[in-house]
Amino acid sequence: MSVLVTGGAGYIGSHTVAELVAAGESVVVVDNLQTGHRGAVLEAFNVPFYNCDIRDTKQLVTIMNDHAVDTVIHFAADSLVGESVTNPLKYYDDNVAATGKLLQAMVEAGVLRIVFSSTAAVYGKPSRVPISEADAKQPENPYGETKLAIERMFHWTHRAHGLSSISLRYFNAAGAHGSLPIGEDHRPESHLIPIILQVALGQRPHIQVFGDDYETPDGTCIRDYIHVMDLASAHRLAVRYLREHDAGVNAFNLGNGNGFSVNEVIEVARTVTGHPIPAQVAPRRAGDPPQLIADSSQAQQVLGWTPVRRDLATIISDAWKWHSSHPNGYDDSTR
Ligand code: UFG
Numbered sequence: 001m002s003v004l005v006t007g008g009a010g011y012i013g014s015h016t017v018a019e020l021v022a023a024g025e026s027v028v029v030v031d032n033l034q035t036g037h038r039g040a041v042l043e044a045f046n047v048p049f050y051n052c053d054i055r056d057t058k059q060l061v062t063i064m065n066d067h068a069v070d071t072v073i074h075f076a077a078d079s080l081v082g083e084s085v086t087n088p089l090k091y092y093d094d095n096v097a098a099t100g101k102l103l104q105a106m107v108e109a110g111v112l113r114i115v116f117s118s119t120a121a122v123y124g125k126p127s128r129v130p131i132s133e134a135d136a137k138q139p140e141n142p143y144g145e146t147k148l149a150i151e152r153m154f155h156w157t158h159r160a161h162g163l164s165s166i167s168l169r170y171f172n173a174a175g176a177h178g179s180l181p182i183g184e185d186h187r188p189e190s191h192l193i194p195i196i197l198q199v200a201l202g203q204r205p206h207i208q209v210f211g212d213d214y215e216t217p218d219g220t221c222i223r224d225y226i227h228v229m230d231l232a233s234a235h236r237l238a239v240r241y242l243r244e245h246d247a248g249v250n251a252f253n254l255g256n257g258n259g260f261s262v263n264e265v266i267e268v269a270r271t272v273t274g275h276p277i278p279a280q281v282a283p284r285r286a287g288d289p290p291q292l293i294a295d296s297s298q299a300q301q302v303l304g305w306t307p308v309r310r311d312l313a314t315i316i317s318d319a320w321k322w323h324s325s326h327p328n329g330y331d332d333s334t335r
Contacts (some may be wrong), residue, residue, distance in 0.1 A: 001024035002067045003239055004111075006054050006102065007075030009036030010046075010118065011230055012173055015183045016073060019232035021280070025239075028067045033078065034094075037330035040182050058090065060105035060166065071113040071239050072106060077147075080112045080190060081121065083286065085145035095146035097253065107161045113242040114154070115235055118167040118251065120224075120292050122148040129259070132294035133169070133251050140262050140287050150311075154249050165246040166238040166303075171224040171255035171294045172202040173231055175315040176322035183322025185329030193225070193316060196266055197323040200275035207277060209262050211284035220262035222291040222306065225254035226311035255294025256310050267313070272316045273324075 007013040008029030013036070020027045029041050032053040041049050052059050054076050058105055063069070065103030077095045078084065078088045086090045106114065120136045139145040154165040159228065178182030184194050189262060198204045212219040234254050262266075263279075270277050299305045309315060 001071045002028055004030060004032045004064060004067070004069040004145060005027050005075065006030050006072065007036060007077065007117070007205060009033060009038060009040045010075055011184045011186070012170070012228055013075035014040035015177055015228045016036040016075070016232040016235045017041065018045060018177055018180055018182060019045065019229065019236050023236055024039070025236070026067070028063060028069065028333070029284055030060070030063065035078075035186070036219050037185055037332055039330035039332070048249070055101040057101050057108070060102065061109045064105065064109035064111050066084040069109070070112060072102070072244060073235055073239065074102060075117040077117065079143060079304040081141050081143045082190065084141050084146070085287070088142035091142045091146045092271045096272040099150045103153065103157050103163065104224065106163065112161065112163045113239075114163065114165045114271055115238040115242065116150065116154070116165060116167040118147045118169045119144060119254070120171045120255070120294065121170055122151065122169060125289040126292065129291050130184050130257060131253065131293065132295045133253055133298055147324050151251060155280050159249070164242055165249050166242060166247065167251040168231070168234055168238060169251060169253045170231055171226055171253070171292060172226050174225045175227040175229065175318040177229060178318040178321060181326070183326060184319065185326075187329070192262060192265060193319050194323065195271070196269045196277060197320055199271065200273040200320070201323060201327050205278065207266060208282035209266070209279050210282055210283045210288060216261055216290055218261050218263045221288055222259035222261050222293065224257065224259055225265070225312060225313050225315055226255050226307060227258045230254075231305035234299060234303060234305045247325060252299035253294040253296045254299055256307055257294060257297050258310070259291060259293045260312055265316070268312050270314050272313055272320055281297050310318070
């Protein structure tokens with residue numbers, strides 16, 4: 001019995017592989033390395049790896065059969081909000097159509113459990129915080145729209161084929177493993193914490209604060225930062241839940257329930273790194289809601305999930321360990 005992880009060479013995927021391996025699970029990774037890094041699988045653990053696109057139904061069925069896969073965790077996707085606005089059809093193809101192919105392979109191989117990497121972007125601009133799973137879903141960009149479309153796909157594949165699913169809607173994933181040499185490496189990088197740490201490394205002159213005139217206490221946007229290893233443990237628990245229950249179709253928010261403003265994050269990073277990290281106020285970034293905070297009580301009650309690395313200084317300090325020891329990210333010459 002093993003778990004197939006699509007996109008296992010990506011940021012959250014590789015940390016989840018680490019979590020599963022540490023828990024004694026047998027894991028197989030599929031990644032087409034469009035944005036993932038071979039080093040994220042190679043450097044950390046010795047698991048079977050296939051450089052394969054999830055649209056390759058035939059190969060996927062073979063892999064599932066060869067490794068006695070019983071559950072899939074599906075990360076493989078495009079995930080840049082800005083790119084999704086300028087190139088929506090890429091997102092419909094790589095996210096929605098490709099997931100359709102993956103589900104086809106699963107049905108063919110008789111693998112009927114999936115844990116899906118979803119996002120807070122399915123909610124769009126929330127009418128209230130903290131956000132609960134049943135709140136209105138009005139994505140403001142094709143990234144969130146395609147993730148929501150995939151969640152909807154699970155309703156119909158459950159009805160037709162008995163496929164059970166758990167969609168995990170992450171808020172702001174951050175941090176790094178802390179002891180294994182894996183961490184965040186997006187190219188281009190757009191996320192706040194890695195960019196702040198690039199300033200601390202001297203790779204950028206300053207951090208741009210996108211807007212200081214929001215209706216928040218210090219005028220900068222508030223987000224719910226959640227440690228990537230806490231996300232990883234939720235995936236492990238979701239696999240267990242699907243194995244132990246006739247689970248149907250589920251979706252859970254994953255966040256800490258605490259919000260930090262951009263200015264607060266910069267301040268904590270100054271303390272953690274000992275670097276002054278100069279900041280400059282810049283115009284608002286299009287589509288940024290002022291506040292995103294998760295109500296994750298459902299995941300805690302149903303999955304028994306408890307985030308344990310909740311402190312922002314811990315999250316930033318684990319990220320800093322990775323970025324300061326790998327200032328240029330993974331060495332992709334082995335791709
Ligand atoms: N920010 C800056 N300067 C930067 C980068 C970011 O001020 O250089 C700000 C943003 O404006 C935002 C906050 O820092 O207010 C966090 O931005 P990120 O880009 O790190 O994260 P987002 O909240 O925009 O995005 C996250 C996930 C997405 C997901 C989205 C849901 O990374 O995958 O939440 O809305 F789609």
